[in-house]
Amino acid sequence: MKIQAKYTIVYIIVLCVVLFSLPVDAKPKAGFGIFLGYSPDENYLATLIREHCVNIAASLAIFDIVNPDNLLKQLQRLPCKEEQCVLQFARQADMEIIVLGKVERHAQGYAIRIQAFGFDMPYYGRQIVEYNATATVNILDKADREASYIAEEIASQFIARLCETYRVPVILHNNTVSGDYIINGRFTYYTVHTLYPDYTVLSPAGITEINNNTTDGSVPDGSVILIDFKKEADNVRKFYYGRKKEIVFKKGQVEDSCILMACTVPASASTPVVVPLFGYYTSEDYTGLLLWTGNVMPYIGLEVWGFVHRPSELKKHHTDISRNQLALHYFAWYMLTLGGMPSFVDAFSYQYLQQARYYQSQVPTMGSRTTEIYLALIGGGSGMFYKGNRLWGYVYFHLTNMCVYGLLYSYAKPLSWDTDSNRYVTGTRHSKSMYAFAGLLSLIKIAEIVHTLHVPYALSVTSEIGSINVLPDVAVDTYEKVIGISCAMHF
Amino acid sequence: MRHAFLIVCIMAVCTVFSTLTVYADDMPVDVIIINTSIQTPMIQALSSMTENAIREAFVQCRQLVPAGAEDFFSMTGIQSPEDIVGKAHLYGVSLVVYMRVFLVGPVYYCELFFKPLGDAIAFKEETVTVQATIAKNIPLKAKREIIKRHQDILHFTVKTKIDAHTYSIDAGQWHGLTETTYTLANGTHCTVKVLRRYSALVELDGDYTEGNTLAIKSTVNRKRLLKALTAMMDENVSYERSGKYLLQGDSDSKRAIEACCVVNPFGNILLPGYGAFLATHYMGFTHTQPQWWGVYAAAGAVTLQLGLVPALGKGKVNFFPWVQDNDKTQAQYGLHIYLWATLPVTYTVAFFHQLAYAYETQRYLPPFFRDKDITAVLLSAIVPGGGLLYKGSILWGYTYWLSEFTLGGLCAYNWQQHRRMLWAGLVAGVKLVELIHAWFAAPAYTVYSNELSHNITPLHIGAGGFGNELCFYAYFSKNY
Numbered sequence: 013m014k015i016q017a018k019y020t021i022v023y024i025i026v027l028c029v030v031l032f033s034l035p036v037d038a039k040p041k042a043g044f045g046i047f048l049g050y051s052p053d054e055n056y057l058a059t060l061i062r063e064h065c066v067n068i069a070a071s072l073a074i075f076d077i078v079n080p081d082n083l084l085k086q087l088q089r090l091p092c093k094e095e096q097c098v099l100q101f102a103r104q105a106d107m108e109i110i111v112l113g114k115v116e117r118h119a120q121g122y123a124i125r126i127q128a129f130g131f132d133m134p135y136y137g138r139q140i141v142e143y144n145a146t147a148t149v150n151i152l153d154k155a156d157r158e159a160s161y162i163a164e165e166i167a168s169q170f171i172a173r174l175c176e177t178y179r180v181p182v183i184l185h186n187n188t189v190s191g192d193y194i195i196n197g198r199f200t201y202y203t204v205h206t207l208y209p210d211y212t213v214l215s216p217a218g219i220t221e222i223n224n225n226t227t228d229g230s231v232p233d234g235s236v237i238l239i240d241f242k243k244e245a246d247n248v249r250k251f252y253y254g255r256k257k258e259i260v261f262k263k264g265q266v267e268d269s270c271i272l273m274a275c276t277v278p279a280s281a282s283t284p285v286v287v288p289l290f291g292y293y294t295s296e297d298y299t300g301l302l303l304w305t306g307n308v309m310p311y312i313g314l315e316v317w318g319f320v321h322r323p324s325e326l327k328k329h330h331t332d333i334s335r336n337q338l339a340l341h342y343f344a345w346y347m348l349t350l351g352g353m354p355s356f357v358d359a360f361s362y363q364y365l366q367q368a369r370y371y372q373s374q375v376p377t378m379g380s381r382t383t384e385i386y387l388a389l390i391g392g393g394s395g396m397f398y399k400g401n402r403l404w405g406y407v408y409f410h411l412t413n414m415c416v417y418g419l420l421y422s423y424a425k426p427l428s429w430d431t432d433s434n435r436y437v438t439g440t441r442h443s444k445s446m447y448a449f450a451g452l453l454s455l456i457k458i459a460e461i462v463h464t465l466h467v468p469y470a471l472s473v474t475s476e477i478g479s480i481n482v483l484p485d486v487a488v489d490t491y492e493k494v495i496g497i498s499c500a501m502h503f
Numbered sequence: 504m505r506h507a508f509l510i511v512c513i514m515a516v517c518t519v520f521s522t523l524t525v526y527a528d529d530m531p532v533d534v535i536i537i538n539t540s541i542q543t544p545m546i547q548a549l550s551s552m553t554e555n556a557i558r559e560a561f562v563q564c565r566q567l568v569p570a571g572a573e574d575f576f577s578m579t580g581i582q583s584p585e586d587i588v589g590k591a592h593l594y595g596v597s598l599v600v601y602m603r604v605f606l607v608g609p610v611y612y613c614e615l616f617f618k619p620l621g622d623a624i625a626f627k628e629e630t631v632t633v634q635a636t637i638a639k640n641i642p643l644k645a646k647r648e649i650i651k652r653h654q655d656i657l658h659f660t661v662k663t664k665i666d667a668h669t670y671s672i673d674a675g676q677w678h679g680l681t682e683t684t685y686t687l688a689n690g691t692h693c694t695v696k697v698l699r700r701y702s703a704l705v706e707l708d709g710d711y712t713e714g715n716t717l718a719i720k721s722t723v724n725r726k727r728l729l730k731a732l733t734a735m736m737d738e739n740v741s742y743e744r745s746g747k748y749l750l751q752g753d754s755d756s757k758r759a760i761e762a763c764c765v766v767n768p769f770g771n772i773l774l775p776g777y778g779a780f781l782a783t784h785y786m787g788f789t790h791t792q793p794q795w796w797g798v799y800a801a802a803g804a805v806t807l808q809l810g811l812v813p814a815l816g817k818g819k820v821n822f823f824p825w826v827q828d829n830d831k832t833q834a835q836y837g838l839h840i841y842l843w844a845t846l847p848v849t850y851t852v853a854f855f856h857q858l859a860y861a862y863e864t865q866r867y868l869p870p871f872f873r874d875k876d877i878t879a880v881l882l883s884a885i886v887p888g889g890g891l892l893y894k895g896s897i898l899w900g901y902t903y904w905l906s907e908f909t910l911g912g913l914c915a916y917n918w919q920q921h922r923r924m925l926w927a928g929l930v931a932g933v934k935l936v937e938l939i940h941a942w943f944a945a946p947a948y949t950v951y952s953n954e955l956s957h958n959i960t961p962l963h964i965g966a967g968g969f970g971n972e973l974c975f976y977a978y979f980s981k982n983y
Contacts, residue, residue: 050552091577094570095677096530099700118735119639119742129700137700138676208665211697211704296756298871302881 039192040108040132040180042075043083045098047113047126057122057151058115060163061170065111065126068164068171072244078107099129099137108132109140109178121148124474126170133181133204133236134214141177143170145474149370158371161259165473168252175245179238181214186233189225196223199237214238256471260368261379269382276353276390283352284312291359300362300402307406308355311347311413318344323427327436330429335439338424343417351416353390354409358397365400369471379469388464391457400470408460415453422446531673531701533567533597535575535587540604549638550604553613556642557602560649565679565723566657567598567624568701597624600649604641610634613645617652623716625654635954637743640736647732647957650725656688657722661707661715668706672717675701679722688718733955740954741872746862749787755870758786763851771850776802779853783861794860800901801853804908808842808849834916841915845908848886852904855882855892863895866950876942883941887934890941895948903937 044066049058066080087093090101095112102110113126126143129135145166151159182189189195198221202214214236221228222237279286287308292301318340323333343351364375377383378398388395392412393405423446426439536557540550554571561569570578572587579594581587587599601616615631633644659674674680677700684694691708711717747755762785770778779801780793812835813820819830824839831839862869871878875894883890887907892900907930914926946952 050548050555092570092574094530094532094574094578096532096568096570096701097574097578100530119738138698139700207669207697207704208663208671211671211699213697293757293760296754298756302877 039074039076040178041078041106042069042109042111043078043102043105043107044069044080045083045102045110045112046087046093047115049115051117053150053152054115054117054122056159057124057163058113060160061113061115061124061126061167064160064164064167065113065171068167068248072171072175072241072248074175074241074244075109078105099131102129103131103137108180109174111174118146121146122151124166128174128178130178133212134179134238136212141173143173145169147474149473154371161256161371162473165252165256168248169472169474172245172248175241175248179240181236181238184227184231184233184235184237187227187229187231189222189227189237193225193239195225195237195239197221199239201231201235201237203232203235253468253471256368257379257469260371260374260471262374262376264380264382266382268377269380269386272377272383273386277349279356280350280352281348283308283355287352287355287359291356291363295359295363295366297359297362300359303402303406304355304358307409308352311351314340315344315347315351318342318347327427332429333427333436335421335424335426338426339417339421342420342424346416346420350390351392351413353387354392354394354397354405357387357394358402358405361398361400365470368469369473371473384464385461388461389457391460393460395460395464396467399464399467401467404463404467408456411456412453412460415449415456419446419449419453422449530578531568532570532575532578532594534561534569534600535572535596535598536569536600536602537572537587538602540602546604546606549611549641550602553602553604553642553645556646557600557615557649560646563723563728564650564653564721564725565677566653566721568677597621598626602645609636611636611638611641613641615645615648623658626652634956636950637739637954639739639743640954643732643736643739647729650728650732653721653723653725655721655723655725656718657720658716658718661711661713661717662702664711664713665704667710668708669696669704670707670711671702671704673702675699675703677701685719688720693717693719736955738873740951741868741875744866744868744950744954745872746786746867746870749865749867751787753787755786759870762786763854767854768847768850771801771805771853775805775850776800776853779850780857782854783857786858786861788861788865791861791865793857794897797853797856797860797897801849801856804849804853805846808846811842812839833919837918838912838916841912845911848904848908851886852888852892852900855886855889855900856897859892859895859897859900863948863950868946868948868951869893872946875946879941879944880938883934883937888937890937891944894941894944894946895951896944897947899940899944903933903940906933907937 044062047058047062049055062080066077069075070077086105087098087101090097098110098112109128109130111126111128113124116123116125124143124145124147128140128142129137130140131137147162147166149162151162154162180193182191182193182195184201198219200216201218201220203217204212205215206212217232217235220231220237287304288301292298292304321337322341322344323338326333326337361378364378367373368375368378384395384398387398391408393408396402396405396408422442425441427436428439429435430437536554538550538554540546542550558569558571561567575581575587575594575596579590581590587596597620599618599620601618603614605612605614612632612634615633617626617629617631619626619628631648633641633648635641635644657674657678659672659678661670662673663671665671676698680695680698680703682695682698684692687693687707689709693708694706695703696706697704707717745755747753749755750758762782766785767779767782770782772778774781776798777793780798783791809822812824812831813822815835815838816830820835820839821828821831824836824843827836858869879890879893881890882893883903886904888900888902888904890900891903910926910930910933914923914930917923917926
């Protein structure tokens with residue numbers, strides 16, 4: 013058998029390539045595979061998301077990214093496109109991670125699924141993370157720049173999830189970690205056990221402190237630690253949230269906040285007319301209208317009642333004026349001057365945030381720290397509504413209203429008509445309960461301010477599909493009319 | 504010497520390659536999907552989407568690993584589609600699904616033929632046909648048929664016995680397994696020690712040999728999957744048949760509120776009954792006919808509401824309700840107020856009736872149809888029978904309106920007597936029943952029910968031509 017010299021050279025090259033490509037504590041090699049989309053718009057969005065995934069992953073510098081164009085070409089040439097075949101291809105190409113995606117058009121928008129599979133310890137071909145989200149937007153209606161922003165936001169959410177979940181094994185030799193990472197902190201180290209050929213497990217063997225890649229104590233050679241990228245995940249989230257705020261909110265001006273402060277009383281007073289008509293109805297926010305009707309209308313009813321049965325009117329008939337009647341009258345004034353503001357903020361911030369969410373335009377008034385603090389201070393959930401959080405907004409709205417009413421009820425001094433002296437006799441106020449309500453109100457206010465300042469704006473272009481079972485909830489199935497009990501928490 | 508060097512090199516390469524192929528899972532294929540559709544451009548796109556939906560159905564049920572025919576050819580080297588059935592079982596394939604998408608007139612069809620290749624599989628040999636006028640619903644309906652045919656049990660096979668209690672099995676993360684302990688169908692336990700994508704190393708109570716089949720409860724909630732599919736079909740039909748297309752971009756929801764609150768009442772004041780039909784034009788309907796009995800019923804009701812008390816007072820009482828003359832008893836006064844006050848409700852019922860008829864005949868759906876149950880309840884809370892009329896159930900809508908209107912009238916007439924609480928209680932009872940009915944009632948619109956219908960079997964005969972193309976067809980189908 014005569015083998016030509018050129019084959020010898022080829023063998024040597026292959027040998028070198030294979031030897032040097034062995035994953036010895038190098039950065040994990042990540043490949044971004046095909047992101048499927050069938051229709052032109054699906055394909056467009058899928059391509060954009062893939063490009064941004066590659067860019068964001070490259071900017072993090074925690075992966076060694078396989079040339080995305082070459083990988084795409086190779087995968088397109090692959091005769092079998094099934095998951096099994098793609099995973100085998102990725103494994104044979106020495107990748108540690110391969111990412112695959114799919115975009116599907118639904119009636120109202122797109123469903124996006126991105127999966128990442130890992131091939132090294134501790135994954136051995138398993139799926140690391142699956143990201144499912146929906147975006148209620150038509151990408152073809154968007155300009156190139158807006159479409160790119162939307163895709164980038166989706167990509168950043170996926171990469172953050174990947175960084176949060178992914179673990180890289182690093183082998184310890186002579187109590188030292190070698191490789192591209194600078195490692196500090198407390199880690200569990202594992203020993204590798206092969207239960208059967210192809211079936212290997214990592215067993216925890218102890219905990220060690222690592223400073224600049226050197227362990228404090230003695231750790232058996234060949235032990236493995238798993239490092240994570242949670243900090244990077246946080247950084248990605250913070251960066252893209254901050255950048256979106258910069259893009260979609262006009263730069264906050266102090267004048268805007270001053271105008272809002274000056275308009276508080278007129279805005280609150282005009283709530284019963286302006287909010288439903290020019291707020292919810294104009295922007296076709298029927299959910300908001302329904303919530304407003306259920307949550308705010310009863311208070312407006314009380315407001316009207318309080319003004320109609322005002323003490324001056326009752327005094328004309330020499331009737332006794334109860335503590336409740338007085339409290340309702342005071343409460344009517346509260347609703348007129350301040351209590352209507354949360355609804356006003358909700359109706360208009362919803363419109364603005366909706367525009368901002370889909371990068372429609374730069375919206376005014378939003379994103380100002382001063383306005384945030386002011387609205388949180390006047391309370392009733394205004395700050396939460398300003399940030400687009402309706403649930404907490406209404407929680408604070410009801411809590412504040414109840415405390416305010418309790419405070420006013422305790423403050424009020426009932427008047428009874430004394431027929432003998434032909435004049436009103438003033439009763440006493442409930443001082444203890446008044447202070448109790450004032451204290452409670454202060455606590456709620458403090459909690460609301462702190463909470464509001466720490467809650468992000470509801471700006472995400474996607475609603476992520478994912479749930480963990482936490483709270484019991486009685487539900488009626490919308491489509492199949494099945495009454496049942498489920499435990500779920502959407503997050 | 505040169506050969507010796509080469510041999511060393513080759514050995515080194517082989518050694519390195521062998522170290523790279525550890526933990527190599529195999530490439531399981533349980534189901535092959537064969538697309539036999541005629542490849543015209545439109546059908547090609549739809550059939551490709553349907554094929555992917557079928558594959559997705561198997562993936563979501565996590566029991567049988569699917570592969571397209573072309574992919575299977577490339578994996579196995581089979582050259583001809585005819586060879587699949589003959590050789591598929593050799594590769595562990597247990598089911599072949601043939602699918603064909605075709606178009607007959609305005610209706611898309613998808614025919615699925617299931618060919619099981621063993622007894623262990625839940626699928627029976629059968630042909631299933633689904634139909635839809637909205638193309639996007641064909642993949643969803645095909646997917647639904649696949650999910651319906653799965654069982655809630657995951658079967659897996661012992662591949663290798665490793666020691667007394669340790670085995671490797673042919674199910675892994677793909678099948679929904681996690682590193683935990685499961686209870687098998689035979690009551691014993693199975694602890695997953697090491698998990699791979701398509702296989703796992705498990706500890707089993709009991710003694711098993713290679714090829715033994717075991718079963719656990721499936722980790723997939725099929726009801727949730729079916730519900731999600733129904734929701735997507737519902738969303739598609741609500742979107743594609745939305746009344747906004749009649750308004751050329753204008754908002755149908757705003758128009759509906761304006762028509763209901765402004766246009767219709769004024770229309771009915773001018774032309775009682777017929778005004779309700781005219782108001783439907785504000786929703787974009789043109790060249791439509793009213794449902795005449797509705798017009799007569801509404802006009803009759805308005806006449807009754809205006810004329811009942813004067814008739815009871817034998818023409819002597821004042822026509823206007825706010826005037827209580829000596830001839831008008833207290834009961835008549837109360838009834839008179841009630842009848843005039845409920846005139847807007849009568850107008851709205853007449854309007855909802857004509858709208859329901861127009862939507863049914865023009866094959867569109869009313870506004871807010873994505874939240875139809877909530878909308879129906881809200882409408883029923885305000886207008887007697889409103890929710891049922893909104894969902895297209897005209898007779899039920901009229902039944903509730905007549906009941907509540909009559910009981911309300913009796914309540915108003917007897918307000919000064921002891922029995923008023925009885926009538927008020929009856930009104931409240933009927934209203935409660937109506938609200939529940941409005942929530943649970945399925946929409947009666949044909950376009951909606953057809954799009955969400957389940958599969959058909961070929962039994963019914965039909966024929967016709969379409970457009971100017973003189974395209975005749977004959978097909979067999981039966982809805983069930």
